[in-house]
Amino acid sequence: SFRVDVPAGSVLFHQGDAPTSAFLLESGSIEVITVHGDVSRRLGVLGPGDLLGEMAVLDDSPRSATARALADCVLMPIDRKQFAERLDSADPVVRALLLSQISRYRSALAQMSGQIEPSAASLPVPRSSDASVALDKIRLEGHLREALDKGELEVRLQPILDIAHHRIAGFEALTRWTHPERGPISPAEFIALAEETSLIVPVGDYVLDQVCSALQQLAPGDAADPLFVALNVSGRQLADPALLDRFLAVIRAHGLQPAQLKIEITESLVLDYVQVSRIIERCHAAGIKVALDDFGTGYSNLGHLHKLEFDTLKLDQGFVRQMHEPRCLAIVHAVVVMAHSLGCNIVAEGVETQAQLDSLRELGCTYAQGYLIGKPLALVDAVALATS
Ligand code: C2E
Ligand code: CA
Ligand code: CA
Ligand code: CA
Structure with missing residues (x-):
């Protein structure tokens, strides 16, 4: 199916899950949380137009966080292939930069989840005009x-x-x-x-x-x-x-x-x-x-x-x-x-x-x-x- 409906309160994916696809949030609101023992922390809140779950798809690692719907959501799954083909044909330097950023992000995430409460705004994928052109293409x-x-x-x-x-x-x-x-x-x-x-x-x-x-x-x-x-x-x-x-x-x-x-x-x-x-x-x-x-x-x-x-x-x-x-x-x-x-x-x-x-x-x-x-x-x- 081309659209996924996620009712408010339910979980789209769990921390530690094997990734199958990323998602583009079309409508609704999703909170991204990490869970350590009994403590769960909110890393950020995503809204329409945001991309989520793309990191795990890019470097093929388990989900680093849990995504839960705060309101009824509609999402468009983005197949791993859609990224993989672009990544494979990308300039190798760009690819290396991207993968190194992901691993730095992951280790920062791991450090943080035990200590500081990050501000909600600091975490979602940064939106440059470059990235939004790329996302537009992927959406199209x-x-x-x-x-x-x-x-x-x-x-x-x-x-x-x-x-x-x-x-x-x-x-x-x-x-x-x-x-x-x-x-x-x-x-x-x-x-x-x-x-x-x-x-x-x-x-x-x-x-x-x-x-x-x-x-x-x-x-x-x-x-x-x-x-x-x-x-x-x-x-x-x-x-x-x-x-x-x-x-x-x-x-x-x-x-x-x-x-x-x-x-x-x-x-x-x-x-x-x-x-x-x-x-x-x-x-x-x-x-x-x-x-x-x-x-x-x-x-x-x-x-x-x-x-x-x-x-x-x-x-x-x-x-x-x-x-x-x-x-x-x-x-x-x-x-x-x-x-x-x-x-x-x-x-x-x-x-x-x-x-x-x-x-x-x-x-x-x-x-x-x-x-x-x-x-x-x-x-x-x-x-x-x-x-x-
Ligand atoms: P093309 O193969 O050179 O097709 C001719 C283009 O000129 C078409 O634009 C056509 O609508 C337009 N045209 C025809 N007569 C006139 C005229 O009297 N005046 C003017 N100003 N334009 C005219 P279209 O349909 O926008 O297609 C653009 C290009 O997209 C095509 O250029 C073709 O390269 C590609 N294309 C279209 N359909 C397909 C397809 O199914 N597969 C592939 N691979 N390419 C396609
Ligand atoms: Ca032509
Ligand atoms: Ca032609
Ligand atoms: Ca022609």
């Missing part, structure tokens, strides 16, 4: 896990126009998350957050599953010229050697053709071109197409591009936006020619005006994507568009 990550579990992530489909034949050729899957309190959170933010831990793996699998269900309705695998759906794949997903086998299993389970699925890899991920070329080879062997996303924004190492057999180049919307400028138009023209001579088709992203679409048609660009063609659509609307 907890909410993202919850949203994923409840199926609250929505996969929208943005139409991609075949310019010459004036028909919808496929869609790009773009994921949406509406946070219950904060409202819509951009995928740029929550995908980056999921990327920081392994949460991106279940998120990616969920998106794939949604995309395959959508494809079944949009274009059954036995259709003559089936539509494709392009799927964004992030760095951590690409590094997962089992990813492609999972993709193929899901595609097969839905009775689809692998060619209906395109993978989009952002240009900035192509730093390790040996790894990327291996991925492209494996995708091609399985019949899956691969697109180079955001072309022109990253480290377009043209010297490596010829070794990477992308099926599609996606020209970043920054170029399309400035196509009214002759020098920018010249670049777009050159990229279209280059793509064609490399045997790639090309998608212009962010097409918002008829004038842009007209220029792209004249330049011989294959596909257009953008608000002029359509915004990212709910599945029913995408199906209606594809079959109209």
Whole structure:
């Protein structure tokens, strides 16, 4: 469960217990006490937004104190893994500082509990702005896990126009998350957050599953010229050697053709071109197409591009936006020619005006994507568009 209710008067954990998770106090009030023989001492009182039980999780030692609810409390458990992954990837100096602080805190605690009554304010975890940013992230990550579990992530489909034949050729899957309190959170933010831990793996699998269900309705695998759906794949997903086998299993389970699925890899991920070329080879062997996303924004190492057999180049919307400028138009023209001579088709992203679409048609660009063609659509609307 994602929330723990603790009624007033009951104990959340006891001093000496083995730690299973830390907690973020959402509402209520908790007192932290140490017990020595018959004497118990209150170390501090925690309120909404405070973190507790994190020390034992960080250094895997028994709980150094008892936590008891003073009022009815709601807590969000934070898995040891959520900290462990961050701690493992942290700067080693930071990690060492943190662990040394914890052990100093523990010994101070042990000394104190026999002698002085500490002031309540001195003990809860110090709140720096750094720590509160980190806690915000961890809280948001907890909410993202919850949203994923409840199926609250929505996969929208943005139409991609075949310019010459004036028909919808496929869609790009773009994921949406509406946070219950904060409202819509951009995928740029929550995908980056999921990327920081392994949460991106279940998120990616969920998106794939949604995309395959959508494809079944949009274009059954036995259709003559089936539509494709392009799927964004992030760095951590690409590094997962089992990813492609999972993709193929899901595609097969839905009775689809692998060619209906395109993978989009952002240009900035192509730093390790040996790894990327291996991925492209494996995708091609399985019949899956691969697109180079955001072309022109990253480290377009043209010297490596010829070794990477992308099926599609996606020209970043920054170029399309400035196509009214002759020098920018010249670049777009050159990229279209280059793509064609490399045997790639090309998608212009962010097409918002008829004038842009007209220029792209004249330049011989294959596909257009953008608000002029359509915004990212709910599945029913995408199906209606594809079959109209
Ligand atoms: P992207 O792959 O470059 O996706 C295109 C972005 O441009 C989308 O933003 C889309 O809504 C927006 N866009 C499309 N047409 C227009 C237009 O005409 N004008 C303007 N101004 N914008 C347009 P969005 O949906 O906010 O996604 C942002 C990024 O988040 C995506 O960039 C992609 O890199 C990432 N993303 C989205 N969904 C997923 C996902 O399921 N998995 C992964 N790994 N990344 C995702
Ligand atoms: Ca994309
Ligand atoms: Ca893009
Ligand atoms: Ca982008």
